[in-house]
Amino acid sequence: MSSAPKITIATRESRLALWQADHVRGRLLGLYPHAEIQLLGMTTTGDQILDRTLAAVGGKGLFVKEFELAMLEGRADMAVHSMKDVPMELASEFALSVVGDREEPRDAFVSNQYVRVEDLPAGSVVGTSSLRRECQLRARFPHLLIQPLRGNLDTRLRKLDSGDYQAIILAAAGLRRLGLEHRIRSLIALEDSIPAVGQGALAVEFCTAHPQLEKWLAPLRNPQNEACIWAERTVSRRLAGSCDVPLGAHATANGNILTLTAFVSSQDGTRMLRATGRGDTTAPVQLGESIAEQLLAQGAADILKSCRSET
Secondary structure, three states: OOOOOEEEEEEEOOHHHHHHHHHHHHHHHHHOOOOEEEEEEEOOHHHHOOOOOHHHHOOHHHHOHHHHHHHHOOOOOEEEEEHHHOOOOOOOOEEEEEEOOOOOOOEEEEOOOOOOHHHOOOOOEEEEOOHHHHHHHHHHOOOOEEEEOOOOHHHHHHHHHOOOOOEEEEEHHHHHHOOOHHHOOEEOOOOOOOOOOOOOOEEEEEEOOOOHHHHHHHHHOOHHHHHHHHHHHHHHHHOOOOOOOOEEEEEEEEOOEEEEEEEEEOOOOOOEEEEEEEEEOOOHHHHHHHHHHHHHHOOHHHHHHHHHHOO
16 A cells, blocks of 8 residues: 555444454555554344345345445445355446455354254254255255244354254354354265355455555455356356355365366255366356356256246
């Protein structure tokens, strides 16, 4: 930075969201120690509506629209998000930057009684907020009862501890970031629960009218991590993925080789399509497009149409 600017970072007020925003703040201060960087805590529509699934009330955009308004009005300069909560399409006024290293992308099995999903007896109640997790669970364990679970991380753990559920499924990344790794009884294998697009990654959203923000964030970028995220998001964008469509994608980078696996499923898990492919880390969008086309060739369009007619 050529001068010592003032930067305001918009964030949700949950403990995890504040951790993530403060983490980015700390990284920026490490680069620009004379900057004045403050957090602006905000309550989003998605935080206020807890009695219905995200798919029923408008999807992931409920977690970002208040931030975007704050940036347009000049009350905030940027917003920190869990990448998995960012809609696939942003208005032209906004851009995304993937920052830092990716945390553990897998889903975590959390229970006070059992070690693995496989250990749950028939009729056990499992809580999850995600259609993606729900359909993969139903496909493998039709004898379990899958029930909605909304609220921030601490709220979800309290509901488990109060006996409302025998187990809950959460993103391992959030538990690890908050020092709650001891609550993870086991990590669910990637082949059994393909993660949400961008799960474990952090994103900073900012106005394109302020390109200097992108320059300031540039040192926090990890090119390999970024390639994985853009490949995953391309699949979802091509298939119009949202909270009403059970879809997941996960990419890994090894040298300059990018490997991407994705799936799309009917909401009840009875029909699930998967595709895997490899490409170059310099061409993540092309790989994402290729995987999406493989899924469409298998009949994904029919599944997507059916999912939307059910919501």
